[in-house]
Amino acid sequence: MDRTTELLASYSCSLAYEHLSPQVVHQVKRTMVDTLGCAAGGFLSEPAKIARGLAGAISSVLPSRILGTGDYTSPDMAGFANGVMVRYLDCNDSYFSPGGGHPSDMIPAVMALADPLDSDGRTVITAIVLAYEVFGRLSDQVLAGENGWDQGMFSVIGATCAAGKVLGLDQERMGHAISLAVAPNLPLGVTRSGELSMWKGCATASATRAAIFAAQLAEQGMTGPFEPFEGRRGLWAQAVGKPVEISPFPALSDGGNGGSGDDDRFRILNTTFKSFPSQIHTQAPIGLALELQPKVDPKEIQEIRIRAYRAGVSSPATEPEKWDPKTRETADHSTPYLVAVAFQDGAVTPASFTSQRIADPVLRPLMSKITITEDPEFTRRFPGEYNCYMEVTDSAGHTHVAETRYPKGHRFNPLDDSEVEAKFRRLSADVLTPGQCDQALQLIWSLEELPALEDLFDSLAV
DSSP: OOHHHHHHHHHHHHOOGGGOOHHHHHHHHHHHHHHHHHHHHHTTSHHHHHHHHHHHTOOOSSOEEOTTSSOEEOHHHHHHHHHHHHHHTSOSOBEESSSEEOGGGGHHHHHHHHTTTTOOHHHHHHHHHHHHHHHHHHHHHOOTGGGTBOTHHHHHHHHHHHHHHHHTOOHHHHHHHHHHHHTTOOOBGGGGSSSOOGGGGTHHHHHHHHHHHHHHHHHTTOOOOSOTTTSTTSHIIIIISSOOOOOOOOOOOOOOTTOOOOGGGOGGGGOBOOSSSSOGGGHHHHHHHHHHGGGSOGGGEEEEEEEEOHHHHHHHHSSGGGGSOOSHHHHTTOHHHHHHHHHHHSOOOGGGGSHHHHTOTTHHHHHTTEEEEEOHHHHHHTTTOOOEEEEEEETTSOEEEEEESSOTTSTTSOOOHHHHHHHHHHHHTTTSOHHHHHHHHHHHHTGGGOSOSHHHHHHTOO
C-alpha cells in the first residue's frame, strides 16, 4: 500500500471511543440531531421518493432500514436512499478549510451498517468521528473543487473508513476498502455548475453507496490497487496533477470519561450548522437581509450592495442561472434569489423553494437591484472568517448597513442545543408528530448508551 492508504487505514483501525472527550461525543449527538432533522425534512421530496422506490425493490440477507419507513433494503441502497433525504434541503452541516463540503452526508454510511449489525451507540459515535476526521484532513490539504471535481471525491473515502470501522476491518482490509473506494469513484464538478438538477442533492449519497460497497468487498477479501493515491495514474496524478503528502494524524490519547483530550484534533468540532436551507456561502447574506428587513420596505429599495469573500461571490452569484433560477437546487445556491426572498418574506424556509415561489415575478425586479463584489481582505481572511457586508439604499436616500464575520451556526457563533432541537422539530413538522420528535431527541441525546439503533429508526418512522 502507498503511504496515504497506510496512513488512513492505520488511523481508522486505531481510533477508539476512549480517545473521544465528552465535548466530541456531545458534538456527534448535536450533529445527529441536525442531520436526522434534515432527513425528515427531505422525506417527502421527489428525489427521496425516487431513491426509496429503487431501494425498496431490493432485498438483502443483511437487511438495512430505510429512514422514515418500516422497509428494508441492502446496506448500500439504504445508504443511498437515506443520504438523499439528508442532503435534499441543503440544510445539513458544512466543513470548509479551504476545501470541504458536507460531512454529515457520510452519516448514512454508518447507520446503514450499524443497523443490521446491531452496533451500539459508541461504535456509531466513533465511526462518525472517523468519517469527519478523514474527510476534513483530506480536504484541508487538497482543493478538489479547483481541479473540477465534486466533494464526493473525499466523502467516499471518509464514508468507507467509517463503514469499515463498523464492520471491524483489520488494517490490511481497511486499506483495500479505501483503494476500492478511490479507484472507481471520481465525481465531476459539473454536478454543482450552471442550472442545478436533482443530482446535486444525490451526488454524495451515491458516494456513500459506493463506500459501503467498497467496505463490504474488502471484508470478503477483495483487493484493490496497491497504490491508489500515489501510484502511477493514481488519484494525485490523475485528479490533482501533482504529488500530495497528507500530514500524519495527531497521536491518539485518552480523552474519554471526563479526560483532557486535545479536542482540537477532531474536525467534527470545526463544522458549521446551517440556519437556512441553502448553500453555505448564502447563510451570511440571508442573515444580514433578515437583520435589515424590518428597517426598510422592499418596495422602497433602490440598491443592495453585497461584499463577500471570493467563494461567496463566485459560487452562488457569478453564473447567469443564479440570477434567474428555474429549479429548487439552483435557487438554494442563488444569493440574489435568497436575499430577495428574505426581504420580501422576512424568512427563508423550505417553503421558499416551491416552483411557484421560484418563478414569482415579484422577486426579479428586486434581484436586479443587487450587486455582489469580492472584497480582497474578506478573501484573505476566509475560511477562518465568513465575512459579509450588506448596504441597502432606499428611495429616500437612506442607507442601511449590516455585516458579520461569523453567520449564525458558525462554530464561533454556534446554534446552541435548544436551537438545534428547534431546527429538528421545525424540519420534521410535516412528517413526525411532536411525540415522535420527543422520543427521537431523547434517544439521540443518549446515543452513547444505546445498545443498537432499532428504537431510533422506529421513532423516525413516518
